[in-house]
Amino acid sequence: MPFDSKVPGLTILAKVTPAQAEILTPEALQFVATLHRIYEPTRQLLLQRRQQRQVELDNGRLPDFLPETRNIREDATWRAAKPAPGLQDRRVEITGPVDRKMVINALNSGAATFMADFEDSNAPTWENNINGQTNLKDAIHQRISYTAPNGKQYNIRKDGKIATLIVRPRGWHLDEKHVLVDGQIISGSLFDFALYFFHNAKKSVEIGLGPYFYVPKMESHLEARLWNDVFNTAQDYIGMPRGTIRATALIETILGAFEMDEIIYELREHSAGLNCGRWDYIFSFIKKLRQNPDFVLPDRSDISMTTPFMDAYVRLLIKTCHKRGVHAMGGMAAQIPIKNNEAANKAAMDKVHNDKLREVKAGHDGTWVAHPDLVKLALKVFNEHMPQPNQLHIRRDDVHVTASDLLNTDVKGAITETGIRANVSVSLIYMEAWLRGLGCVPIHNLMEDAATAEISRSQLWQWAKHGARTIDGTVVTPKYLLKVLDEETQLLAKSMGEQRFQASKMIQAKAYLATQITGQDYSDFLTSLLYNDIVELEKVQAHI
The missing domain is CATH 3.20.20.360 (Malate synthase, domain 3)
Incomplete structure (x- = not known):
């Protein structure tokens, strides 16, 4: 009832x-x-x-x-x-x-x-x-x-x-x-x-x-x-x-x-x-x-x-x-x-x-x-x-x-492959945990919440949108980022083990992240993007 x-x-x-x-x-x-x-x-x-x-x-x-x-x-x-x-x-x-x-x-x-x-x-x-x-x-x-x-x-x-x-x-x-x-x-x-x-x-x-x-x-x-x-x-x-x-x-x-x-x-x-x-x-x-x-x-x-x-x-x-x-x-x-x-x-x-x-x-x-x-x-x-x-x-x-x-972007630094991979990894791990109902996750010795995952995926989108170059001259393209996403997902699968990986929400997280890093579609908030997947309704789907 x-x-x-x-x-x-x-x-x-x-x-x-x-x-x-x-x-x-x-x-x-x-x-x-x-x-x-x-x-x-x-x-x-x-x-x-x-x-x-x-x-x-x-x-x-x-x-x-x-x-x-x-x-x-x-x-x-x-x-x-x-x-x-x-x-x-x-x-x-x-x-x-x-x-x-x-x-x-x-x-x-x-x-x-x-x-x-x-x-x-x-x-x-x-x-x-x-x-x-x-x-x-x-x-x-x-x-x-x-x-x-x-x-x-x-x-x-x-x-x-x-x-x-x-x-x-x-x-x-x-x-x-x-x-x-x-x-x-x-x-x-x-x-x-x-x-x-x-x-x-x-x-x-x-x-x-x-x-x-x-x-x-x-x-x-x-x-x-x-x-x-x-x-x-x-x-x-x-x-x-x-x-x-x-x-x-x-x-x-x-x-x-x-x-x-x-x-x-x-x-x-x-x-x-x-x-x-x-x-x-x-x-x-x-x-x-x-x-x-x-x-x-x-x-x-x-x-x-x-x-x-x-x-x-x-x-x-x-x-x-x-x-x-x-x-x-x-x-x-x-x-x-x-x-x-x-x-x-x-x-x-x-x-x-x-x-x-x-x-x-x-x-x-x-x-x-x-x-x-x-x-x-x-x-x-x-x-x-x-x-x-x-x-x-x-x-x-x-x-x-x-x-x-307040708009001064005179920032010392560079875009690196290490930074790109870190952004992909943080986004994947956090989104997977969020889909399991966890909003606060230790990743790489930092306590990550939605805000840090948002920075990571937004940077990837921005770099792809504007064809940014890494410090070694690599152009950041959608194809390149999707390749990195595949590689980082495989690394996580290896570290987790096949059984644990398949039982996780990692494939789901990867599919969502792939839509957010090509410089095209952009969701205002990851939490809004993922929310329907954690909604459990008695009178299902008709109202959402």
């Missing part, structure tokens, strides 16, 4: 277990339906606006600061909300998907906050999403525990020294195809936000920490305005004072970088600052400017935070945040500890140390790590150079960033 939502007009097309039904209550689903009915038309208009802006970029128009919002940027008098309880000191934030063991380990890690992620480090299967909601509800109500298959027990610390929970819903572009309202597929963003908020907002206030969110992948201040409207409606719906919610906006699109002031302004009573979503930012830079040969970039490994367009983005973000009295959060250290190789592990940890040292000296108020073992390392750097809770007093009035600075 299909699940009865008991909400007129709302249909759930997935199988629902008794435990999941405790999340999918009629009251919670009524809230989901209400937000959908109010805000889905605006979401669709904003997604159409994205496509219109892409056409303009494809025709040669470069991003620039908006003349119509100049007064917001130049008005030095307005400020956003003061830091909320549990968010004054955010010197180290750990991030990760919403599986039960990860949630417990992250809360116990010693980090100031934990960003529980329904987005880039989570493959949005129905099980992952709904079970993740259960895990976060249990965490907020401090009753979460986990028993591993080997019998090991995991529980949250009893001394109260657990990380402040911040939740990242999916971006505006992603759907939740397991749920229909009035016959229409709903927004993944609203679904994730609504369920978490409905079940946990009042308890968050009771414990004095939240509800707090990260909002991802916005391309304009109008998309931030939509979030702010959703927050106000949600707070009104349950009788919570407006401004109780706080949200940190990830600046991880090149278009968003030109509207930092405006994004904070739209969210101002709910704003907790901005974050340098560095990997998605590189992806967005390539994606949005992919038709323009002036923006062809070298190997991913040559693009660092000191690359001119990345350095300008960081300096502008810190200046903008501190001017408005909110936190400027640094980016992700993707390295993970390397076991059984002391020299390689030391080199990786030195990279993390140097990255965090650069961030704290630049004026960031905190940083991200992806692995619990990196928390102490990052804390040590920030504690040494930032003894106070944050650096909001560092105004960076010396910074003046122009549009050309």
Whole structure:
């Protein structure tokens, strides 16, 4: 029997277990339906606006600061909300998907906050999403525990020294195809936000920490305005004072970088600052400017935070945040500890140390790590150079960033066969794991999520589109890349063994990747491209 939502007009097309039904209550689903009915038309208009802006970029128009919002940027008098309880000191934030063991380990890690992620480090299967909601509800109500298959027990610390929970819903572009309202597929963003908020907002206030969110992948201040409207409606719906919610906006699109002031302004009573979503930012830079040969970039490994367009983005973000009295959060250290190789592990940890040292000296108020073992390392750097809770007093009035600075591709580096093969390998391995329901995967001693896979496949597309040359003179053609794809797939098959390879999703991943690296077809997001393959509907395919 299909699940009865008991909400007129709302249909759930997935199988629902008794435990999941405790999340999918009629009251919670009524809230989901209400937000959908109010805000889905605006979401669709904003997604159409994205496509219109892409056409303009494809025709040669470069991003620039908006003349119509100049007064917001130049008005030095307005400020956003003061830091909320549990968010004054955010010197180290750990991030990760919403599986039960990860949630417990992250809360116990010693980090100031934990960003529980329904987005880039989570493959949005129905099980992952709904079970993740259960895990976060249990965490907020401090009753979460986990028993591993080997019998090991995991529980949250009893001394109260657990990380402040911040939740990242999916971006505006992603759907939740397991749920229909009035016959229409709903927004993944609203679904994730609504369920978490409905079940946990009042308890968050009771414990004095939240509800707090990260909002991802916005391309304009109008998309931030939509979030702010959703927050106000949600707070009104349950009788919570407006401004109780706080949200940190990830600046991880090149278009968003030109509207930092405006994004904070739209969210101002709910704003907790901005974050340098560095990997998605590189992806967005390539994606949005992919038709323009002036923006062809070298190997991913040559693009660092000191690359001119990345350095300008960081300096502008810190200046903008501190001017408005909110936190400027640094980016992700993707390295993970390397076991059984002391020299390689030391080199990786030195990279993390140097990255965090650069961030704290630049004026960031905190940083991200992806692995619990990196928390102490990052804390040590920030504690040494930032003894106070944050650096909001560092105004960076010396910074003046122009549009050309944000588009400066004077990058030292080259395209190499090694870089091409690494991009193919990372894309294949990540896509295969994602199709199996894993959104966060260790690859080549880095914790890779959707953002790094996006960089890899987008670079391949860009190089093929513009006939780029490698450092040894090889022209990167579609035929060449498809040959490399065949070879890298064979190498993976050999390393995995025939039986494991055939049982994997590698052939499926290869078929998808082949459509994305010829300089012709290009999907806006890999997650959108692959999503139908992880959708499991009771009333199959008729609605998608």
